[in-house]
Amino acid sequence: xxxxxxxxxxxxxxxIKELFDExxxxxxxxxxxxxxxxNYIAQLEGQVxxxxxxxxxxxxxxQKVQLSRHPDRPYTLKYIQKITSNxxxxxxxRNVKDDKAMVGGFAQIEGETVMMIGxxxxxxxxxxxxxxxxxxxxxxxxxxxxxxxxxEKFNKPIITLIDTPGAYPGLEAEERGQGEAIxxxxxxxIRLKVPVICVIIGEGASGGxxxxxVGDRVVMLQNTWYTVxxxxxxxxxxxxxxxxxxxxxxxxxxxxxxxxxxxxxxxIVPEPIGGAHWDYTEAADLLxxxxxxxxxxxxxxxxEYRKQQRIEKFGKMGFxxxxxxxxxxxxxxx
Amino acid sequence: MKQEEDFDANLAGEDGTEAxxxxxxxxxxxxxITTSTADKKETPExxxxxxxxxxxICTVTELRELLFVCPKCNHHHRIGSExxxxxxxxxxxxxxxxxNIRSKDFLGFTDLKPYSLRLQDSWKKTDxxxxxxxxxxxxxxxxxxxxxxxxxxxGGSLGSVMGERISRAVxxxxxxxxxLMIICKSGGxxxxxxxxxxxxxxxxxxxxxxxxxxxxPYISLLTDPSFGGISASFGMLGDLNIAxxxxxxxxAGPRIIKETIKKDLPAGFQxxxxxxxxxxxxxxxxxxxxxxxxxxxxxxxxx
Numbered sequence: 001x002x003x004x005x006x007x008x009x010x011x012x013x014x015x016i017k018e019l020f021d022e023x024x025x026x027x028x029x030x031x032x033x034x035x036x037x038x039n040y041i042a043q044l045e046g047q048v049x050x051x052x053x054x055x056x057x058x059x060x061x062x063q064k065v066q067l068s069r070h071p072d073r074p075y076t077l078k079y080i081q082k083i084t085s086n087x088x089x090x091x092x093x094r095n096v097k098d099d100k101a102m103v104g105g106f107a108q109i110e111g112e113t114v115m116m117i118g119x120x121x122x123x124x125x126x127x128x129x130x131x132x133x134x135x136x137x138x139x140x141x142x143x144x145x146x147x148x149x150x151x152e153k154f155n156k157p158i159i160t161l162i163d164t165p166g167a168y169p170g171l172e173a174e175e176r177g178q179g180e181a182i183x184x185x186x187x188x189x190i191r192l193k194v195p196v197i198c199v200i201i202g203e204g205a206s207g208g209x210x211x212x213x214v215g216d217r218v219v220m221l222q223n224t225w226y227t228v229x230x231x232x233x234x235x236x237x238x239x240x241x242x243x244x245x246x247x248x249x250x251x252x253x254x255x256x257x258x259x260x261x262x263x264x265x266x267x268i269v270p271e272p273i274g275g276a277h278w279d280y281t282e283a284a285d286l287l288x289x290x291x292x293x294x295x296x297x298x299x300x301x302x303x304e305y306r307k308q309q310r311i312e313k314f315g316k317m318g319f320x321x322x323x324x325x326x327x328x329x330x331x332x333x334x
Numbered sequence: 335m336k337q338e339e340d341f342d343a344n345l346a347g348e349d350g351t352e353a354x355x356x357x358x359x360x361x362x363x364x365x366x367i368t369t370s371t372a373d374k375k376e377t378p379e380x381x382x383x384x385x386x387x388x389x390x391i392c393t394v395t396e397l398r399e400l401l402f403v404c405p406k407c408n409h410h411h412r413i414g415s416e417x418x419x420x421x422x423x424x425x426x427x428x429x430x431x432x433x434n435i436r437s438k439d440f441l442g443f444t445d446l447k448p449y450s451l452r453l454q455d456s457w458k459k460t461d462x463x464x465x466x467x468x469x470x471x472x473x474x475x476x477x478x479x480x481x482x483x484x485x486x487x488x489g490g491s492l493g494s495v496m497g498e499r500i501s502r503a504v505x506x507x508x509x510x511x512x513x514l515m516i517i518c519k520s521g522g523x524x525x526x527x528x529x530x531x532x533x534x535x536x537x538x539x540x541x542x543x544x545x546x547x548x549x550x551p552y553i554s555l556l557t558d559p560s561f562g563g564i565s566a567s568f569g570m571l572g573d574l575n576i577a578x579x580x581x582x583x584x585x586a587g588p589r590i591i592k593e594t595i596k597k598d599l600p601a602g603f604q605x606x607x608x609x610x611x612x613x614x615x616x617x618x619x620x621x622x623x624x625x626x627x628x629x630x631x632x633x634x635x636x637x
Contacts, residue, residue, distance in 0.1 A: 167566075167585065167586075168594075169585070169586030169590045169591050169594050170586075170591065170594060170595055171591060171595055171597075171599065171600075171603070173585070173586070174584050174585060174586065174591065174603070174604060175612050176612070177570070177612065177613075177614050178566075178584075178585035178586070179564075179565030179566045179569065179570050179584065179585035180565070180570040180614055182566040182567075182585070183535075183539070183565070183566050183567045183568070183569070183570040183571050184570070184571070186535055186536055186539045186566075186567055187539045187542065187543060187567075187571055190536065190539060190540045190543050191543055206523075206532060206563075207532070207535065207562070207563060207566040207567075207585070210532060210535055210536060210566075211566075214536050214539075226529060227528050227529045227532065228523045228525060228527075228528055228529055228531050228532040228563075229523070229525055233590075234525055237345060237525065238445035238446065238525060238526075239445055239446060240446075248445075251441075251443050251444060251445065251528075252525075252528045252529075253441055253528055253529070254528065254529065259529060262529070262530070264529050264530070264533055310540060311540035311541070311543065311544065314533060314536040314537045314540050315501060315537055315540060315541065317494075317497075317530060317533040317534070317536075317537055318493075318494030318495075318497050318498055318527075318530055318533070318534060318537065319438060319440035319494050319527075319530060320435050320436060320437060320438060320494050320495050320498055321435075321436045321437075321438045322434050322435055322436075323434050323436050324434065325433050325434045
């Protein structure tokens, strides 16, 4: 977790930065003058917490999108490190190469072995490039599927952590069948014999997210988004301009509370006040508090029942009218 | 320079051709001919048609007899469900199923135009009820359910109605032990239905999984164009994946890829032949031979 002085701030987080600056100034004064102003500092630190609460209480959809992309936000490997022990990262799809945008491997949660899989973003410029900004290629999805099949073979539950701005739209990705890779994952995930929990920990964009996002439980962290397209692309397609992303975000109803209301996800996992980037340990603990009882519950169900439930759950999604039309006569006009 | 098509525009309910290319040297400021099309005293509308590939001109009647395939360059013109059903089903005799399922604007989605209005316009403009029609009939006496997309209805976009109609088609196939074929022709997901449209990928894949368990064949026929959520789900999940010649098929649209990699795309990129070469299709089939080949396949599955 970054030190307070190294933190990065989004525009709407500015008031917090101002408080931090003031605290820093007071500390320096205290050091110089040897005067005790710790009371005042403590008071300001209280205000920081209050500010964090205040700011996140009334976020617009677009601001939530920004928060989900916060540069200080914890990524997949951070959650794995905080939640599990004995994590062993496994590499490669056994076909083409190892996709660095998708990570995974066996780990233990409170002594129990699970398969952890997720998209990984980089923590600095160099790493961001290496991780391809969390945009996986087909080999990433095939690696994920290989690991899921491995977990299935040894009857271990699977937890996927989703954080991607989308599957990578590149030339080689198309050559190697980006669509097929995602399609295969969706299809196979529905049929997996072991419990699967999918957690959106940051961005959940379209097929890139769904490619590791089909499970018995699909949940979102509080300040994340999940929908069919990123607000920027949506704006460029439907509004024919890149400037309507705020409007697009609003219209897409992509926030966790909307998704829960629509019945498209099963639960919202709370984040620390102000967002997961304020306290990695707390964020991971909150997620773990959701995972443990859910894993226990799912393990009691039979594989066949779980599969049936998945098909039924996704089968119910969608909205339509059923109108009464005249029974169509068979068309034999030729 | 050949105009590049913009599939995204189709999804936005607009016609998909960009009028001017970015690389054009000259730009026409004044219009050349100012007589509006309506005032022109020409042959009756819809009588003649020009092939977009080779500019061959022939009558629509002639083209219809050729199953909308250009006699000169074998370009497969885009056709709708009506034509496919006509081509494939015996004596054009079939039942249309699940027409009573209609789209609605559950989210109150508004971009430049409210979604509800878009739907109204599409219903008025076309005589089809949504972007997919389910036909149940016989192909050379072999029963088959065909779910065929219509590109003219909001770019053939994948929304809740398409998902539900395919799901029910699967149930119908399970009940009657009939093979299923989906003819794909779509720009991708219907953005106006937001996450609901995304979830149709999982929904349909789940249903297809039931076909697998019941040992019922599923054939995916990809036609021009098949993009986005289509190729990222049932489009690529066929027991057989087949395609018409020269069809554009892919996950990301060519425009997006070009913007991402900042390079020109190689000739033939994302065409059926390219996909066959890279191992994602079982075979490419000419429209003229489609019925015969389909019959062969269905017979092989049967015995």
